[in-house]
Amino acid sequence: MAFYGVASNLVMYLTTQLREATVPSVRNVNNWTGAVWMTPIAGAYITDTFLGRFWTFTISSLIYLA
Structure with a gap:
């Protein structure tokens, strides 16, 4: 979900906020x-x-629990 939320607005962000071509x-x-x-x-x-x-x-379970 986060990937699609970021991907849909990333070009707009890069062109307007960061002034990238x-x-x-x-x-x-x-x-x-x-x-x-x-x-x-x-x-x-x-x-x-x-x-x-x-x-x-x-290992991944221990990282998750931490």
């Missing part, structure tokens, strides 16, 4: 969208490769 702001939003969609895949690969399923669950 339209083409670079659209390019920045597209790069941000790609990063948002690719980092969970990379994170899942890294955690499954190095930590394993159970340690990933345990």
Whole structure:
């Protein structure tokens, strides 16, 4: 939900508040969208490769509880 809320207004924010040109702001939003969609895949690969399923669950649960 937060992704779609930010993504829908990000070009407008970059062009009006930060005075960025339209083409670079659209390019920045597209790069941000790609990063948002690719980092969970990379994170899942890294955690499954190095930590394993159970340690990933345990560590993430402890972080959540903290």
